[in-house]
Amino acid sequence: MISDTLLSVSPQQQFNVATIRPIAASEIHGIAFYNNKLYALDNRNGYLLEVDPITHNTKVINSNNWEEFIGATGLAIADNQLWFTSRYSVYYCNLDDPNFNCTLFVRLSDPVNGVAIYKSTVYISSQKAGTISVFNRENAQEITRLYAPGIGVENITIKGEELWVSDTLEQSVYCLDRATGKQKFSLLTPFECPTGISFYHDPNSDQEILYVSYVNHEPYIRDNPNADPNHELLYRIETFIHPLYFRYYPDDHYALSNGYLVEMSYVEELAPLDPIELNNLEWRIALPAETHRQKVRKVEAIGRPFTEIIENGQRVAVFKFDTLTENTRCIFGWKALIEVWGIKYNLSPRDCETVPEMPSEYSDRYLVDNDNLAMDTEIIQRAAAEAVGRETNLLRKIYSIRNYVYDRLSYGIKPHIDTPDIALRRGVGSCGEYVGVLLALFRLNGIACRTVGRYKCPASALVRHLPLKPDYNHVWLEFYIPGIGWLPMESNPDDIYEGGPYPTRFFMGLAWYHAEMSKGVPFERLMIDGVVLNKQQVSIGNLAINHVQFTILEECSP
Incomplete structure (x- = not known):
């Protein structure tokens, strides 16, 4: 269980402005707090930035050696040594060295992304390898390897006996056991594409505050006097650092994050x-x-x-x-x-090996075709059997059905919703059609499920006191695990790559911008x-x- 010192605190107790936007930063990949200063790595410009976390005053401290940091990602500071990753290698240098003369620590066969230091050990993450390697800090010999929890580019930091991992594609932060790599819980971040992670010890409240950096592409309207018409739709990079507030409820198997x-x-x-x-x-x-x-x-x-x-x-x-x-x-x-x-449930297939019997009233309501699900058609019945194969574990069945549907459907909006047999045959579906196919396959496999929704707030968490209007309504679903309860699952947003791998950020999880209503009723x-x-x-x-x-x-x- 996570200690009380790591639990979230009120934003009113935080800095004057919680969101930190270092001046002149283009893309922040890797952050570290050291001696009450925030160090951020801008890998596009090669800047190593030193930021006052209260005033946000920013300065470049590698003015004469910025070229060596272009393309660097992970950042860690320990014992006055600055560590960073660049392409296939990990380097370190003395933080007080004005010339930042870097020493090669290790070069690996796969590109590396993140680095963290704990006493005599060095942790190095690699998306290509899908691992977090642990090295001896004294002789650069590999000690062991841990499985990386997500599928995106991961950055890492250490807090006591816990290894914390941010993942760009999963929109998540994972808390792992530092020794074994076993996942304790995970959190959804309030913004997409987290690129760096670090803890800050607030001397005023004596609290440990988790900060995460982000890099996103935001659309904007540019007034171009040389064009006709003069307004153009363009994209620009947005990068900032924001606290990740959270609380973990181990008895109920879920964690809440920024609300x-x-x-x-x-x-x-x-x-x-x-x-x-x-x-x-x-x-x-x-x-x-x-x-x-x-x-x-x-x-x-x-x-x-x-x-x-x-x-x-x-x-x-x-x-x-x-x-x-x-x-x-x-x-x-x-x-x-x-x-x-944001909510993320933390269950493993082992938690679902033996589950109680489903309540009889659930069978009558959530295992039948009561919404034009075409469960009696040959294509749906065949898909229900193919999706699970010989799997017997309830949670693995649910996960297999999700991936099966993602393999066979691509997202597309239409003026009306077709039945699951038509959507599956066509291979393109809206969120409602994804839900229909998932409901049909779940129910034919004895998994109680229901449609929920109804809208998503535009995910503009930093825009306050201005009216925001969603473009569409939205539906997702919940499945029932006896003895645990109803768990959410997004319909289509995780289907981002043709053929996978698919993120699991919204499998048993919902972001803060989902507005829940109409559970089990129209x-x-x-x-x-x-x-x-x-x-x-x-x-x-x-x-x-x-x-x-x-x-x-x-x-x-x-």
Whole structure:
């Protein structure tokens, strides 16, 4: 179990500005705190930057030797020695040496990425080899090798008996046992592409704060007076360093990371397209759910009042209309103040070797074809058998089905959702079609699962108090492990490479920007006298225009 000193602390107790943006830095790969200073490696310019973590004052300390650091990635400082990785080699030099005369420590057969020092041992990560090698610091002899936990470029740091690993593709940080490499838990980072990792000891609070560096490409509009039209869409590199707040709950097998207080609103604008008259209509819209990673502080009505009911354990807002015709115009919906966190469950196949029996009511609800899943078609039944083969472990079955679907589907958006048999035959699917195929294959293999969603806040965690509008709605799923509970799994975002390997960042994990609602119940539906109106009778899309908006208010600690 992680010690209390490593648990997250309130952002209000942090530096004046938590996000550190070293001036003139282009791409930060590798960071290290030493003697209350932050050292950052800008591998594009070759700058070794010394940054005051409170004032953010920045200076280049290798002014005459910057060329040697171009392309370098990993960074570590111990006993006044600076260590870094460059291509296939690991070097070290004296931090006080103004000329930064570097000495070769070891050259390996595979490119190396990260380096960490602990007393007489040196840890070196390599994405190409898929390992973290451990060397004797005195004679550069290899002692052992540990398996790297992710598939991306990994940077590393040491904290006591723990080895901490950041992974660019996994959007994750892993906490490993330093001696054995066994994973204790993992965390989702609030931003994509983490490139460096280090702990800072805050002398004011006596806390250990985990900092992570990031490199991203952000789109922006450039005003080019020499072009016609003069506005151009371009991309630029964004790099910064931000605290990773977290808390691990070992008894419940999950860890929470950076969260945000978000105001979300969902509003329907009545504007019927066709002549219609509906009397005694109930318009039901699901409200945000209470989960391990999402807390609802407040909900209030917009436009018209609603009554609240509980349906299958979920909160649902009910708007009532005595008469609704094509001439009715109004807006109605809800606004919610919610706390959302990143969550990552940490389970291994060994944890699922023997599981209790599934509750009988789950079989009736979550193992049947109750959503046009085409589970009786030959192509789906054949796929369900091929996906698991002879596997018997429940978690490995789930993982195998996910990878099988990723192998056979590519992401694409269409105006409507086809059934799983059509989507699988076509080989292209939206998030809803990914979910449909996954649900069908899971259920045919006796794995209880359900559709969840409904929206993702634009992942702009550093943009505060400005309205943000998602481009699309979104759905993912949850699968049930008896004795443990419902676990999340993204539908398609991890399907980033044709044929894999696929990241597992959102396998049993969700990023902070997911807004959870409608678990096991429809998100939105119309009812008259207790009878649900289907799409053939009346389409919600033909009745109203929905407006969805998020506003990020502040960052929170778990």
